[in-house]
Amino acid sequence: MKKILIKNGLIVTPYETKEQSVLLTNGSKISDILPRKNARTAKGYETIDAGGGFVMPGFIDTHVHGALGVDALDGIGAIRKIARFNAMHGVTGMLPTTLTHPMKDLLDAVKNVRTLMLGGGVKNGAQILGIHLEGPFFHLSQRGGQPPEYIRPPRPSEYKRYLRDGNKYVRIMTLAPELPGALQLIRLLGKKGIVASAAHSTILYPDFLKAVEAGLSSVTHVYSGMAGFVRIGPYRVPGLIESALVDDRVSCEMIADAKHLPAALMKLIYKMKGADRIRLVSDATVGAGLAEGARFSLGSVSAVVHDGVAMLDDRTAFAGSVTPLDKMFANLIKFVNVPIEDAVKMTSLNAARVLGMDDRKGKLQKGYDADIVVLNRSMEVICTIVAGQIVYKG
Numbered sequence: 001m002k003k004i005l006i007k008n009g010l011i012v013t014p015y016e017t018k019e020q021s022v023l024l025t026n027g028s029k030i031s032d033i034l035p036r037k038n039a040r041t042a043k044g045y046e047t048i049d050a051g052g053g054f055v056m057p058g059f060i061d062t063h064v065h066g067a068l069g070v071d072a073l074d075g076i077g078a079i080r081k082i083a084r085f086n087a088m089h090g091v092t093g094m095l096p097t098t099l100t101h102p103m104k105d106l107l108d109a110v111k112n113v114r115t116l117m118l119g120g121g122v123k124n125g126a127q128i129l130g131i132h133l134e135g136p137f138f139h140l141s142q143r144g145g146q147p148p149e150y151i152r153p154p155r156p157s158e159y160k161r162y163l164r165d166g167n168k169y170v171r172i173m174t175l176a177p178e179l180p181g182a183l184q185l186i187r188l189l190g191k192k193g194i195v196a197s198a199a200h201s202t203i204l205y206p207d208f209l210k211a212v213e214a215g216l217s218s219v220t221h222v223y224s225g226m227a228g229f230v231r232i233g234p235y236r237v238p239g240l241i242e243s244a245l246v247d248d249r250v251s252c253e254m255i256a257d258a259k260h261l262p263a264a265l266m267k268l269i270y271k272m273k274g275a276d277r278i279r280l281v282s283d284a285t286v287g288a289g290l291a292e293g294a295r296f297s298l299g300s301v302s303a304v305v306h307d308g309v310a311m312l313d314d315r316t317a318f319a320g321s322v323t324p325l326d327k328m329f330a331n332l333i334k335f336v337n338v339p340i341e342d343a344v345k346m347t348s349l350n351a352a353r354v355l356g357m358d359d360r361k362g363k364l365q366k367g368y369d370a371d372i373v374v375l376n377r378s379m380e381v382i383c384t385i386v387a388g389q390i391v392y393k394g
């Protein structure tokens, strides 16, 4: 495999930002980060010039449904297409994510991800790090863009089938923790090392605390598919939104397309959760990469790309985003005034940590996987490297 030398960029590790340095890869790993003057004798490297831009750990997207007209539930070919689309946007690792669907379709999706992972991944695509099962165990009244006909309560006879291989393939399950039987499922997820994440839920704070005690450690797309406090008589009881923001034991997904959340709410999440407990997710649908006005369906739900986001046909709710992570990274800098090191934690390191992979991913460090994105000064992707292979050059 080629050895790569990346020069002329700010290297955001993200614990520090190194100037006047070069990054070297050898095989699938980062072999060194050196002061520029010490690397003059480096021979036999393919050189990438960052042009004064940024060299960062590749983006990791733990919530991506689709792109270019295909959904992760459409089969292996579709997942390949989504992984290649994401590589063009700087994503080096991703979890294809399911919608509520019949059990057979969800089992097929897990099987397809397994086949791809065992078969060496997707050529010229983001690495498949596992699968995120978003649902089907949700509360109907917070369904958002999830097909309502497939929403159902958790039953061990069903979910044990998804979880048969432990956390080898299923890495995150999003569920409504208030449903009967959900706490039992959360405990089982914990035992298997799978992240239990809450959304599409009506849970209130007292029950949220019980779910966290059972092992709930994450909240999916905070603010979407959930509500704020309710009044019970004269008393205010926090909803899932406030619970997610206030409890340091849970991390949060944030959709930073500047549509799902206006800048003020992104700032609020950043103030409350800090740089270590937020992971940016695209929640990108079939509509990602399609033109404004393009129509598509999520099961029985019709959606349209409108105003730069996926919306239900009747425009009453969002149905996922159409924005990949590179644009969201730029939004963080532009609209939320996040320092670049914090933004890199939120697009890479924190996801690696939640997936238990931060011993090899999410940082630029000697010995870590050579999963790298290079951005120019306008925050556009000019190169994506996955496990030491250049998979995209802009």
Ligand SMILES: [Zn+2]
Residues within 6 Å of the ligand: 134, 144, 199, 200, 221, 225
């Ligand atoms: Zn959702």
